[in-house]
Amino acid sequence: MDTNIVIIGAGVIGLAIAKELSSSFDDIYLIEKNSTFGQETSSRNSEVIHSGIYYPTGSLKATLCVEGKKLLYKYCEEKQIPHKKIGKLVVATNDEEKNILKNILKQSQMNGVTDSTYLTEKETKAIEPNVYATAALFFPTTGIIDSHYLMKQLETDAIKQGTNTVYKTEVTNISKKHNCYEITVKDDCGKYSFSTNIVINATGLYSDKISEIAGISDEYYNLHYWKGEYFSVGNGKNKYIKHLIYPVPNNNLTGVGIHATLDMANRLKLGPNAIYLPEKKINYNVNILHKELFYRSVKTFLPFIELADLQPEQAGIRPKLQKPNDVFRDFIIKNETDKGFHNFINLIGIESPGLTCCLAIAKKVKEMII
Numbered sequence: 001m002d003t004n005i006v007i008i009g010a011g012v013i014g015l016a017i018a019k020e021l022s023s024s025f026d027d028i029y030l031i032e033k034n035s036t037f038g039q040e041t042s043s044r045n046s047e048v049i050h051s052g053i054y055y056p057t058g059s060l061k062a063t064l065c066v067e068g069k070k071l072l073y074k075y076c077e078e079k080q081i082p083h084k085k086i087g088k089l090v091v092a093t094n095d096e097e098k099n100i101l102k103n104i105l106k107q108s109q110m111n112g113v114t115d116s117t118y119l120t121e122k123e124t125k126a127i128e129p130n131v132y133a134t135a136a137l138f139f140p141t142t143g144i145i146d147s148h149y150l151m152k153q154l155e156t157d158a159i160k161q162g163t164n165t166v167y168k169t170e171v172t173n174i175s176k177k178h179n180c181y182e183i184t185v186k187d188d189c190g191k192y193s194f195s196t197n198i199v200i201n202a203t204g205l206y207s208d209k210i211s212e213i214a215g216i217s218d219e220y221y222n223l224h225y226w227k228g229e230y231f232s233v234g235n236g237k238n239k240y241i242k243h244l245i246y247p248v249p250n251n252n253l254t255g256v257g258i259h260a261t262l263d264m265a266n267r268l269k270l271g272p273n274a275i276y277l278p279e280k281k282i283n284y285n286v287n288i289l290h291k292e293l294f295y296r297s298v299k300t301f302l303p304f305i306e307l308a309d310l311q312p313e314q315a316g317i318r319p320k321l322q323k324p325n326d327v328f329r330d331f332i333i334k335n336e337t338d339k340g341f342h343n344f345i346n347l348i349g350i351e352s353p354g355l356t357c358c359l360a361i362a363k364k365v366k367e368m369i370i
Helices: 012-021 058-078 097-111 121-127 148-158 205-211 288-299 354-368
Strands: 002-007 030-033 088-092 115-119 135-139 144-145 165-166 171-178 181-187 192-202 226-233 242-245 257-260 268-271 273-277 310-320 332-335 344-348
Touching: 002 012, 002 115, 012 030, 012 354, 058 144, 058 148, 058 354, 088 097, 097 115, 115 121, 121 135, 144 148, 148 165, 148 268, 148 310, 171 192, 171 205, 181 242, 192 205, 205 310, 205 344, 226 242, 226 288, 268 288, 268 310, 344 354
Parallel strands: 002 030, 002 192, 030 165, 088 242, 192 344
Antiparallel strands: 088 135, 115 135, 171 181, 181 192, 226 268, 226 273, 226 310, 242 257, 257 268, 332 344
Protein backbone atom coordinates (compact mmCIF):
# COMPACT_ATOMS: atom_id res chain seq x y z
CA MET A 1 0.00 0.00 0.00
CA ASP A 2 1.42 3.39 -1.00
CA THR A 3 -0.44 5.40 1.63
CA ASN A 4 -3.15 5.03 4.25
CA ILE A 5 -5.56 7.95 3.77
CA VAL A 6 -6.19 10.28 0.85
CA ILE A 7 -8.29 13.39 1.44
CA ILE A 8 -9.38 15.02 -1.80
CA GLY A 9 -10.06 18.76 -1.52
CA ALA A 10 -8.29 21.40 0.55
CA GLY A 11 -11.17 23.69 1.38
CA VAL A 12 -11.95 24.32 5.02
CA ILE A 13 -13.61 20.89 5.34
CA GLY A 14 -10.69 18.92 3.86
CA LEU A 15 -8.21 20.90 5.95
CA ALA A 16 -10.18 20.31 9.16
CA ILE A 17 -10.38 16.59 8.40
CA ALA A 18 -6.63 16.47 7.73
CA LYS A 19 -5.93 18.21 11.04
CA GLU A 20 -8.26 15.86 12.94
CA LEU A 21 -7.14 12.59 11.36
CA SER A 22 -3.42 13.35 11.47
CA SER A 23 -3.60 13.42 15.27
CA SER A 24 -4.37 9.66 15.18
CA PHE A 25 -3.37 8.27 11.75
CA ASP A 26 -0.15 8.21 9.72
CA ASP A 27 0.46 8.35 5.96
CA ILE A 28 -2.15 10.96 5.08
CA TYR A 29 -2.16 12.84 1.77
CA LEU A 30 -4.28 15.94 1.19
CA ILE A 31 -4.69 16.51 -2.56
CA GLU A 32 -5.93 19.76 -4.10
CA LYS A 33 -6.19 20.72 -7.78
CA ASN A 34 -5.71 24.44 -7.12
CA SER A 35 -2.38 26.07 -6.30
CA THR A 36 -3.25 26.50 -2.61
CA PHE A 37 -6.05 25.86 -0.12
CA GLY A 38 -9.53 27.39 -0.02
CA GLN A 39 -9.74 28.80 -3.52
CA GLU A 40 -13.44 28.12 -4.08
CA THR A 41 -16.44 27.99 -1.72
CA SER A 42 -14.37 28.29 1.45
CA SER A 43 -12.99 31.72 0.54
CA ARG A 44 -16.16 33.14 -1.00
CA ASN A 45 -18.69 33.41 1.81
CA SER A 46 -19.88 35.67 4.63
CA GLU A 47 -17.27 34.36 7.12
CA VAL A 48 -20.00 34.03 9.74
CA ILE A 49 -19.86 31.64 12.70
CA HIS A 50 -23.49 30.49 12.73
CA SER A 51 -25.61 29.29 15.64
CA GLY A 52 -27.71 26.57 13.94
CA ILE A 53 -31.09 28.22 14.36
CA TYR A 54 -32.99 27.48 11.14
CA TYR A 55 -32.39 23.81 10.40
CA PRO A 56 -34.68 20.87 11.25
CA THR A 57 -33.99 19.41 14.69
CA GLY A 58 -31.72 16.37 14.49
CA SER A 59 -30.41 17.23 11.03
CA LEU A 60 -26.66 17.24 10.47
CA LYS A 61 -26.81 20.95 9.67
CA ALA A 62 -28.39 21.64 13.05
CA THR A 63 -26.40 19.28 15.29
CA LEU A 64 -23.01 19.87 13.65
CA CYS A 65 -23.51 23.63 13.62
CA VAL A 66 -24.31 23.79 17.34
CA GLU A 67 -21.33 21.55 18.16
CA GLY A 68 -19.10 23.16 15.54
CA LYS A 69 -19.61 26.67 16.88
CA LYS A 70 -18.31 25.64 20.30
CA LEU A 71 -15.34 23.78 18.81
CA LEU A 72 -14.52 26.64 16.46
CA TYR A 73 -14.53 29.32 19.16
CA LYS A 74 -12.31 27.13 21.35
CA TYR A 75 -9.90 26.52 18.46
CA CYS A 76 -9.83 30.23 17.62
CA GLU A 77 -8.96 31.11 21.20
CA GLU A 78 -6.26 28.43 21.45
CA LYS A 79 -4.64 29.39 18.13
CA GLN A 80 -5.33 33.14 18.29
CA ILE A 81 -7.31 33.10 15.07
CA PRO A 82 -8.98 36.49 14.48
CA HIS A 83 -12.68 36.30 15.32
CA LYS A 84 -15.41 38.28 17.10
CA LYS A 85 -18.68 37.36 18.78
CA ILE A 86 -20.57 40.37 17.47
CA GLY A 87 -24.04 38.83 17.61
CA LYS A 88 -26.83 38.54 15.06
CA LEU A 89 -30.28 40.05 14.75
CA VAL A 90 -33.01 38.41 12.66
CA VAL A 91 -35.49 41.23 12.07
CA ALA A 92 -39.18 41.37 11.28
CA THR A 93 -40.73 44.37 9.55
CA ASN A 94 -44.41 43.36 9.66
CA ASP A 95 -46.84 41.13 11.55
CA GLU A 96 -46.40 38.14 9.26
CA GLU A 97 -42.64 38.20 9.77
CA LYS A 98 -43.12 38.55 13.54
CA ASN A 99 -44.97 35.23 13.50
CA ILE A 100 -42.08 33.69 11.52
CA LEU A 101 -39.67 34.97 14.19
CA LYS A 102 -41.58 33.06 16.85
CA ASN A 103 -41.24 29.88 14.81
CA ILE A 104 -37.49 30.50 14.36
CA LEU A 105 -37.11 31.07 18.10
CA LYS A 106 -38.88 27.79 18.84
CA GLN A 107 -36.77 25.96 16.23
CA SER A 108 -33.53 27.39 17.59
CA GLN A 109 -34.39 26.27 21.12
CA MET A 110 -35.26 22.77 19.89
CA ASN A 111 -31.82 22.70 18.23
CA GLY A 112 -30.08 23.46 21.52
CA VAL A 113 -29.43 27.16 20.93
CA THR A 114 -30.01 28.52 24.41
CA ASP A 115 -28.82 32.13 24.12
CA SER A 116 -31.60 33.45 21.87
CA THR A 117 -33.72 36.42 22.95
CA TYR A 118 -36.94 37.86 21.51
CA LEU A 119 -36.75 41.66 21.28
CA THR A 120 -39.59 44.13 20.91
CA GLU A 121 -39.39 47.07 18.53
CA LYS A 122 -38.20 49.32 21.35
CA GLU A 123 -35.61 46.80 22.57
CA THR A 124 -34.29 46.35 19.04
CA LYS A 125 -34.02 50.10 18.56
CA ALA A 126 -32.04 50.34 21.80
CA ILE A 127 -29.21 48.15 20.48
CA GLU A 128 -29.47 49.02 16.77
CA PRO A 129 -30.94 52.53 16.49
CA ASN A 130 -30.40 52.71 12.71
CA VAL A 131 -32.23 49.45 11.94
CA TYR A 132 -35.98 49.32 11.34
CA ALA A 133 -37.68 46.32 12.93
CA THR A 134 -41.05 45.69 14.55
CA ALA A 135 -39.39 42.83 16.47
CA ALA A 136 -36.19 40.81 16.30
CA LEU A 137 -34.39 37.73 17.55
CA PHE A 138 -30.97 38.31 19.06
CA PHE A 139 -28.27 35.62 19.00
CA PRO A 140 -25.30 37.06 20.92
CA THR A 141 -22.77 34.30 20.18
CA THR A 142 -23.12 34.36 16.40
CA GLY A 143 -19.82 35.76 15.18
CA ILE A 144 -17.37 36.42 12.39
CA ILE A 145 -14.00 34.89 11.58
CA ASP A 146 -11.00 35.40 9.32
CA SER A 147 -11.55 32.28 7.21
CA HIS A 148 -8.16 32.49 5.47
CA TYR A 149 -6.35 32.60 8.81
CA LEU A 150 -8.46 29.66 10.00
CA MET A 151 -7.57 27.58 6.93
CA LYS A 152 -3.89 28.47 7.21
CA GLN A 153 -3.87 27.33 10.85
CA LEU A 154 -5.65 24.07 10.00
CA GLU A 155 -3.10 23.41 7.25
CA THR A 156 -0.21 24.23 9.60
CA ASP A 157 -1.49 21.87 12.29
CA ALA A 158 -2.13 19.09 9.77
CA ILE A 159 1.38 19.39 8.32
CA LYS A 160 2.98 19.48 11.78
CA GLN A 161 1.15 16.24 12.56
CA GLY A 162 2.49 14.57 9.43
CA THR A 163 -0.05 15.31 6.67
CA ASN A 164 1.46 15.57 3.19
CA THR A 165 -0.19 18.40 1.24
CA VAL A 166 -0.09 18.15 -2.55
CA TYR A 167 -1.32 21.15 -4.54
CA LYS A 168 -1.83 21.67 -8.29
CA THR A 169 -2.76 17.98 -8.53
CA GLU A 170 -6.13 16.85 -9.86
CA VAL A 171 -7.73 13.47 -9.23
CA THR A 172 -8.83 12.06 -12.60
CA ASN A 173 -9.81 8.51 -11.67
CA ILE A 174 -10.51 6.28 -8.67
CA SER A 175 -10.59 2.51 -9.10
CA LYS A 176 -11.79 0.16 -6.39
CA LYS A 177 -9.48 -2.82 -5.99
CA HIS A 178 -9.89 -5.90 -3.77
CA ASN A 179 -8.72 -4.24 -0.56
CA CYS A 180 -7.76 -0.68 -1.57
CA TYR A 181 -8.35 2.17 -3.99
CA GLU A 182 -6.12 3.15 -6.89
CA ILE A 183 -6.02 6.92 -7.29
CA THR A 184 -4.94 8.44 -10.60
CA VAL A 185 -3.87 12.08 -10.55
CA LYS A 186 -2.64 14.65 -13.03
CA ASP A 187 -0.10 17.39 -12.30
CA ASP A 188 2.38 19.49 -14.29
CA CYS A 189 4.56 16.43 -14.85
CA GLY A 190 1.80 14.20 -16.21
CA LYS A 191 -0.35 11.37 -14.83
CA TYR A 192 0.49 8.75 -12.22
CA SER A 193 -1.35 6.35 -9.90
CA PHE A 194 -0.98 5.12 -6.34
CA SER A 195 -2.95 3.04 -3.84
CA THR A 196 -4.61 3.94 -0.56
CA ASN A 197 -6.76 2.28 2.09
CA ILE A 198 -9.14 5.15 2.76
CA VAL A 199 -10.56 7.89 0.51
CA ILE A 200 -12.30 10.98 1.82
CA ASN A 201 -14.13 13.03 -0.78
CA ALA A 202 -14.23 16.65 0.40
CA THR A 203 -14.23 18.31 -3.01
CA GLY A 204 -17.14 20.69 -2.51
CA LEU A 205 -18.44 21.76 -5.91
CA TYR A 206 -17.12 18.57 -7.51
CA SER A 207 -17.98 16.06 -4.78
CA ASP A 208 -20.79 14.40 -6.75
CA LYS A 209 -18.44 13.94 -9.74
CA ILE A 210 -15.64 12.47 -7.62
CA SER A 211 -18.16 10.05 -6.12
CA GLU A 212 -19.30 9.14 -9.62
CA ILE A 213 -15.82 8.48 -11.04
CA ALA A 214 -15.19 6.15 -8.10
CA GLY A 215 -18.23 4.13 -9.16
CA ILE A 216 -20.76 5.48 -6.65
CA SER A 217 -23.45 6.85 -8.92
CA ASP A 218 -26.56 8.02 -7.07
CA GLU A 219 -29.04 10.61 -8.35
CA TYR A 220 -29.67 11.63 -4.74
CA TYR A 221 -26.08 12.94 -4.70
CA ASN A 222 -26.48 15.27 -7.68
CA LEU A 223 -25.38 18.80 -6.85
CA HIS A 224 -27.01 22.02 -7.99
CA TYR A 225 -25.00 25.23 -8.21
CA TRP A 226 -26.35 28.44 -6.71
CA LYS A 227 -24.42 31.67 -7.17
CA GLY A 228 -24.32 34.20 -4.37
CA GLU A 229 -23.21 37.77 -5.01
CA TYR A 230 -22.10 40.38 -2.49
CA PHE A 231 -22.04 44.16 -2.64
CA SER A 232 -19.88 46.28 -0.32
CA VAL A 233 -21.37 49.31 1.39
CA GLY A 234 -19.27 52.47 1.44
CA ASN A 235 -19.61 56.10 2.50
CA GLY A 236 -18.99 55.27 6.14
CA LYS A 237 -22.19 53.27 6.52
CA ASN A 238 -20.30 50.47 8.31
CA LYS A 239 -20.57 52.66 11.42
CA TYR A 240 -24.35 52.46 11.37
CA ILE A 241 -24.64 48.90 12.72
CA LYS A 242 -22.85 46.85 15.37
CA HIS A 243 -24.27 43.38 14.69
CA LEU A 244 -25.03 41.09 11.78
CA ILE A 245 -28.51 41.97 10.49
CA TYR A 246 -30.62 39.28 8.79
CA PRO A 247 -34.15 39.29 7.37
CA VAL A 248 -36.41 36.27 7.89
CA PRO A 249 -35.12 33.38 5.71
CA ASN A 250 -36.32 32.17 2.30
CA ASN A 251 -38.70 29.22 1.98
CA ASN A 252 -37.04 25.77 2.28
CA LEU A 253 -33.76 27.48 3.26
CA THR A 254 -32.55 27.96 -0.33
CA GLY A 255 -30.93 30.99 1.29
CA VAL A 256 -31.28 33.09 4.41
CA GLY A 257 -31.95 36.27 2.46
CA ILE A 258 -29.71 39.18 1.56
CA HIS A 259 -28.28 40.28 4.88
CA ALA A 260 -25.74 42.71 6.30
CA THR A 261 -22.42 41.45 7.63
CA LEU A 262 -19.36 43.08 9.09
CA ASP A 263 -15.96 41.47 8.57
CA MET A 264 -12.85 41.50 10.73
CA ALA A 265 -11.78 44.80 9.14
CA ASN A 266 -15.21 46.24 10.00
CA ARG A 267 -16.21 46.47 6.34
CA LEU A 268 -19.95 46.25 5.68
CA LYS A 269 -21.23 43.86 2.99
CA LEU A 270 -24.66 42.89 1.73
CA GLY A 271 -25.39 39.42 0.41
CA PRO A 272 -25.58 36.85 -0.77
CA ASN A 273 -28.47 36.54 -3.18
CA ALA A 274 -29.31 33.09 -4.58
CA ILE A 275 -29.11 32.59 -8.36
CA TYR A 276 -29.71 29.07 -9.64
CA LEU A 277 -27.20 27.95 -12.28
CA PRO A 278 -28.89 25.09 -14.16
CA GLU A 279 -25.94 24.62 -16.53
CA LYS A 280 -23.46 24.64 -13.60
CA LYS A 281 -21.20 27.15 -15.32
CA ILE A 282 -18.93 28.81 -12.79
CA ASN A 283 -18.10 32.48 -12.99
CA TYR A 284 -17.41 34.80 -10.12
CA ASN A 285 -18.46 38.08 -11.72
CA VAL A 286 -20.88 40.30 -9.82
CA ASN A 287 -23.64 41.62 -12.04
CA ILE A 288 -23.79 45.39 -11.53
CA LEU A 289 -27.42 45.27 -12.72
CA HIS A 290 -28.29 43.51 -9.44
CA LYS A 291 -27.27 46.57 -7.44
CA GLU A 292 -30.82 47.96 -7.30
CA LEU A 293 -32.22 44.56 -6.29
CA PHE A 294 -29.82 44.47 -3.32
CA TYR A 295 -30.76 48.02 -2.41
CA ARG A 296 -34.49 47.26 -2.48
CA SER A 297 -34.01 43.99 -0.55
CA VAL A 298 -32.48 45.68 2.48
CA LYS A 299 -33.95 49.18 2.36
CA THR A 300 -36.95 48.14 4.46
CA PHE A 301 -34.84 47.16 7.48
CA LEU A 302 -31.69 49.18 6.73
CA PRO A 303 -33.21 52.57 5.84
CA PHE A 304 -29.84 54.32 5.99
CA ILE A 305 -28.60 52.47 2.90
CA GLU A 306 -28.55 54.48 -0.34
CA LEU A 307 -28.13 53.10 -3.84
CA ALA A 308 -24.91 55.08 -4.31
CA ASP A 309 -23.37 53.31 -1.29
CA LEU A 310 -23.20 49.94 -3.07
CA GLN A 311 -20.29 48.57 -5.09
CA PRO A 312 -19.72 45.02 -6.43
CA GLU A 313 -17.66 42.98 -3.93
CA GLN A 314 -17.39 39.24 -4.65
CA ALA A 315 -19.35 36.15 -5.61
CA GLY A 316 -19.31 32.50 -4.60
CA ILE A 317 -20.94 29.26 -5.72
CA ARG A 318 -22.83 27.06 -3.26
CA PRO A 319 -22.90 23.28 -3.89
CA LYS A 320 -26.49 22.59 -2.88
CA LEU A 321 -28.47 19.38 -3.06
CA GLN A 322 -31.59 21.47 -3.67
CA LYS A 323 -32.80 22.84 -6.96
CA PRO A 324 -35.55 25.51 -7.07
CA ASN A 325 -38.73 24.58 -5.16
CA ASP A 326 -37.12 21.53 -3.54
CA VAL A 327 -37.64 20.87 0.15
CA PHE A 328 -34.82 21.07 2.68
CA ARG A 329 -31.84 18.81 2.03
CA ASP A 330 -29.26 17.93 4.65
CA PHE A 331 -25.52 17.36 4.33
CA ILE A 332 -24.47 13.96 3.03
CA ILE A 333 -21.63 12.59 5.17
CA LYS A 334 -21.42 8.87 4.62
CA ASN A 335 -19.04 5.92 4.69
CA GLU A 336 -20.08 4.06 1.53
CA THR A 337 -19.31 0.58 2.90
CA ASP A 338 -22.94 -0.49 2.40
CA LYS A 339 -22.54 0.23 -1.32
CA GLY A 340 -19.44 -1.96 -1.44
CA PHE A 341 -16.94 0.89 -1.06
CA HIS A 342 -15.30 0.22 2.29
CA ASN A 343 -13.94 3.41 3.90
CA PHE A 344 -14.81 5.63 0.96
CA ILE A 345 -16.30 8.59 2.81
CA ASN A 346 -18.42 11.04 0.82
CA LEU A 347 -19.09 14.61 1.91
CA ILE A 348 -21.62 16.04 -0.54
CA GLY A 349 -23.72 19.20 -0.38
CA ILE A 350 -21.50 20.79 2.26
CA GLU A 351 -22.65 24.39 1.96
CA SER A 352 -23.65 26.81 4.71
CA PRO A 353 -23.17 26.32 7.64
CA GLY A 354 -20.16 24.21 6.57
CA LEU A 355 -17.55 26.72 7.73
CA THR A 356 -19.02 26.75 11.24
CA CYS A 357 -19.36 22.95 11.20
CA CYS A 358 -15.85 22.18 9.90
CA LEU A 359 -14.31 20.85 13.14
CA ALA A 360 -17.46 18.92 14.08
CA ILE A 361 -17.59 17.42 10.58
CA ALA A 362 -13.95 16.38 10.94
CA LYS A 363 -14.74 14.60 14.22
CA LYS A 364 -17.69 12.83 12.61
CA VAL A 365 -15.56 11.65 9.69
CA LYS A 366 -12.95 10.28 12.10
CA GLU A 367 -15.64 8.31 13.93
CA MET A 368 -16.87 6.86 10.60
CA ILE A 369 -13.60 5.18 9.69
CA ILE A 370 -13.97 1.43 10.20
